[in-house]
Amino acid sequence: MGTVKRAHRRGASALTLLCAMAILTAPGLGLSGTAHAAPAAPSVPGAPAAPTPEPGAKSLEQIRKEIEDLYRQAGSATDAYNLAESETKVQSERIVQIAQLIVAGRERISGLKDRAGAAARAQYRSGGLPAGARLVLSDSPSQFLDSKDRLRQGEKATTDLLTELDRTQHDLQRYAKDASTVWQKLETNRVEREKSKKRIEEKIKAAQDLESKLEAEEKARLLQLEQEAQYKAQTQWLSSGAMKDVSGKATDAGKRAVQFATAQVGKPYEWGATGPGSFDCSGLTSQAWLAAGKAIPRTSQEQLRLRKVAVKDMRPGDLIIYFDDASHVGMYVGDGAMVHAPRPGRDVTMAGAGSMPIKAVVRPDA
Template sequence: MGTAKRASSRVRGVPALTLLCAMAILTAPGLVTTAHAAPAAPAAPSAPAAPAPEPEPGTKSLEDIHQEIEGLYRQAGTATDAYNLAESETKAQSARIVEIANLVVAGQDRISTLKQRAGSAARAQYRSGGLPPGAQLALSDSPSDFLDGTGRLRQGEKATTDLLSELSRTQFDLERYAKDAGALWQKMEENRVKKEAAKKEIEDKIKAAEALENRLRAEEKARLIQLEQEAQYKAQTQWLSTGAMKDVKGSATDAGKRAVQFATAQTGKPYVWGAVGPDSYDCSGLTSQAWLAAGRAIPRTSQEQLRLLPKVALKDMRPGDLIIYFDDASHVGMYVGDGAMVHAPRPGRNVTMAGAGSMPIKAVVRPDA
């Protein structure tokens, strides 16, 4: 987790677009407003920046490096979702194994009780001498007592049959529990392998992206951040120009307001893959914890949030809804109103607010449908 430690020590800078979005949203009543101003362009530096040196022949341009770094972090995000899914499945399987263990203990106790009852019945039959009914009638001093005893004997035989049936069912249940537990252990091992593979991929991609950044000079790193802001500004501007926000007037529910308040309160905390707070988050860690704070448990990963939560049309979007990004649903943010969302962007960045259309939108889902 060296990457996580490095991420947590980075300067928590907030782009100009973030500040403007935050001001527009947080000053609106109930964090909701139907107005949505066009995004502000990235702020110009206070002093003229020195021009970036021309790349040497055969070397990559800064724009190419920016695209490569963003691609690496996107791949790390996809692997993070795979890691988180395997982690959540492992937790569910572990909980189920504990349940099965409790059922096995209860079943074993039940078998012990049934065997004691069966032994008592056998001893009672032994005391009767095990004589056939005809012989018992011939030896009996009172036919009426014999007939009464025969009735009780038949009742006892039925009870014994029922007891043996229950014993058989309980033993069958124990065998089934053993099979279920074995299957769960197998799945847990498969998930462990998936987690290890995803973890390695995440760390490799982040390491490669950081290596690219570390080779840049200070002015190139500043220009890289500017390129990132410009790309977000351009995407948000194009999105708004389509009229996407024209009919978006939904109001947040009480639970939605609580989720938004929780998510926005995390602004400035670092992105750490696999993290669910309270000091750091990944993208779906932030959204799942925000809704948990609002009183509703939702799936842990962005892909499962897309798969299991009800989808809503963009025009019906309201604060608290989750916006799923990219074709592989590898990123998620929470809509907060005024055409903006809050999210944990990627390693090296902090929880922040940005334009809701600053990345390709795949779907909008509603945790409190």
């Protein structure tokens, strides 16, 4: 409880997220895992007080929530797009594998037919007399027994040849069926990607249209409202005691991932981007862990499948998955903060780890 009280006092102090960034970039990177720093109440220099809306007009807070909802929907569609993209890659690789199997199978059938033809030609040169007849007409008992043994071997070879030919033809039919199935999946994913892309573009445009109608002072106030909402969520989260027992320390890989992610602060959000000049939320986290030597899934929904850990066991480098649909992800950096790529129109930044509804915490280097 004492830790939570200290968090509130610090949350009411002048400590800002920029101070948290300074701690993170100082020696030791602030990665001890001590979880006590709440963000200070935000303020935007020169931001005006909220104007009184005209009767029937939407308030700036209503506009903020509408814009936030549109970007949330775009984020969800972005994840669907990225997931379809990654599945398309897997299926394309499978198509190549199947094509190689089909080529190998056809070559195998060609070889088997050549062997069958050779056997037929050999029989023709022997006068076309069946092997059993030649055995009966033999004058020598030893030759008879020797021929009998060779006859069994020849019959087995012929049976094996026909069996192998039949099996290879069956394999080719299966490969062709598999290829047809994968092609259908590819087409389905292509359609889904196009639908997701259209949804993303529509939601982002709608949000941008709303924001473009605001005056400069209103835009500054809008940013302040966003920060105030995040601050409120973060302080409520700390008040719950969620961070009371958090003390996990970063692994070496976790430190490298945090170093990469925090080094991207200030770069713009761009849907589908994985750097180096811009990122979406899961593009940032996946590239950070790749820089740390660990390949993880590309999307936030796929990252949700990584090993889950309790909030109390959270350590720097762990990923925090947000919202019920797992449409957003950030990286915990210690001291109650995280780094993330928020949304279109915003840059990679630091924020309170509890400034959005947490769905799960996952560990890439479990």
